[in-house]
Amino acid sequence: QHFTLAKAQFASMLALPTRLLNNGTLKSALAMTLRRRASTAKLPRGNSEELGFYYRHPGSVTRSQMLMMEGFGAFMWFYVLYHTYHYPQYVIGHPDYPNPRKWTDAELGIPPA
Template sequence: MLLSRGLSVLRTTKLLRGAPLETVQQVRNSSHVWSYRSAGPPPTKNLLWAAEAVQGFAWWWVLWHLYTEPGHVTGEFPYPDPRQWSDEELGIPSS
């Protein structure tokens, strides 16, 4: 901790003296095209096919489970009829 604070103090004193700082440009080793305020590169055919396959599998999974196990969405037990509830069950005080 002391070392990191000492380095920042040295940098600050260098700034206060007015000495120019050495700037080091880092090398970007990215594997894609960088675009700023413009459209990115179009996706490849393989990427489009893979996206369609994953999307198709996801929809198949959802629809198959809705068909075979509808209780997960609609509930496993019948919904009670609220007209049969008494005022006491609903929390309505008797007058």
């Protein structure tokens, strides 16, 4: 009985979209929306710089600037990977962390009672 009730509710929820789809109203509304989105997504023809398309021009990068950036990136990754391999305690922590339960009152600075 529960299954037939759920099936009836599902069928009633699909009634309106099915009716609109059969009439063609939903199809035309969907097509109009897609057309509108596609028309606003078109880029203007021509050079975007001539049309003033950029807010800020990114500029051009020379060969020497590109080599400097690549060299800096290579050095940075070398530094990170080298220190991760040779000094893993900086990444995963020190394995010999002291147990605070073994500390005495004198070590904690608590005066004797």
